[in-house]
Amino acid sequence: MQTTLYNFGDSLEKIEKEIKECKKCPLYKTRKNAVPGEGGFQRRIMFVGEAPGRREDELGRPFVGAAGKFLDELLASIGLSRKDVYITNIVKCRPPGNRDPTDEEIKLCSPYLDRQIAIMKPRIICPLGRFSAKYILEKFGFEMGKISKIQGKVFEGNILILPMYHPAAALYHQNLKSELYKSFEVLKSLL
Numbered sequence: 001m002q003t004t005l006y007n008f009g010d011s012l013e014k015i016e017k018e019i020k021e022c023k024k025c026p027l028y029k030t031r032k033n034a035v036p037g038e039g040g041f042q043r044r045i046m047f048v049g050e051a052p053g054r055r056e057d058e059l060g061r062p063f064v065g066a067a068g069k070f071l072d073e074l075l076a077s078i079g080l081s082r083k084d085v086y087i088t089n090i091v092k093c094r095p096p097g098n099r100d101p102t103d104e105e106i107k108l109c110s111p112y113l114d115r116q117i118a119i120m121k122p123r124i125i126c127p128l129g130r131f132s133a134k135y136i137l138e139k140f141g142f143e144m145g146k147i148s149k150i151q152g153k154v155f156e157g158n159i160l161i162l163p164m165y166h167p168a169a170a171l172y173h174q175n176l177k178s179e180l181y182k183s184f185e186v187l188k189s190l191l
């Protein structure tokens with residue numbers, strides 16, 4: 001995978017419009033709303049989740065369900081709010097029943113994320129969960145390891161990558177919660 005370096009004539013608005021009308025993979029058939037992403041990028045911090053869930057699909061906004069509430073708490077723990085960060089997903093439409101996204105869906109949808117990255121030029125990307133960690137690490141030339149090994153660690157290249165557990169996983173496995181708070185302390189140290 002290769003980093004997209006061009007963004008001539010491209011804009012977040014253009015990408016958003018394309019995503020909302022996209023029919024490149026079968027997920028468009030079951031979605032209510034595609035979820036392009038939202039937030040501020042003044043501070044050049046980007047969070048990349050996996051795919052929208054039920055609530056996100058209903059509202060067309062990222063991380064607005066239970067996992068999102070926890071993400072808000074994590075951000076607040078280091079003095080940030082959603083306005084300070086851009087939040088999106090690798091896959092922009094909800095997989096039915098919240099199943100994992102397939103390799104094919106990731107392959108077809110990730111060019112949108114590549115373009116968002118090319119425009120926003122984040123200084124720090126925090127992938128949430130193993131699917132986005134793998135995608136982002138490999139995109140920037142790093143090797144994916146076990147999520148338990150790589151989470152909370154900073155990968156330094158053209159940009160800083162700080163993979164984290166997915167906040168939804170921490171809702172089911174309480175022991176991951178403290179790891180997520182620790183990862184956010186690492187993020188704070190990078191600001």
Ligand code: URA
Pocket residue numbers: 035049050051052053056061062063064065067068088089168
């Ligand atoms: N989980 C994700 O990965 N993304 C969302 O937007 C919501 C829940």
Ligand code: SF4
Pocket residue numbers: 019022023024025026027028034091092093105108109
């Ligand atoms: Fe298009 Fe991505 Fe939605 Fe598939 S998941 S229809 S590729 S926007």
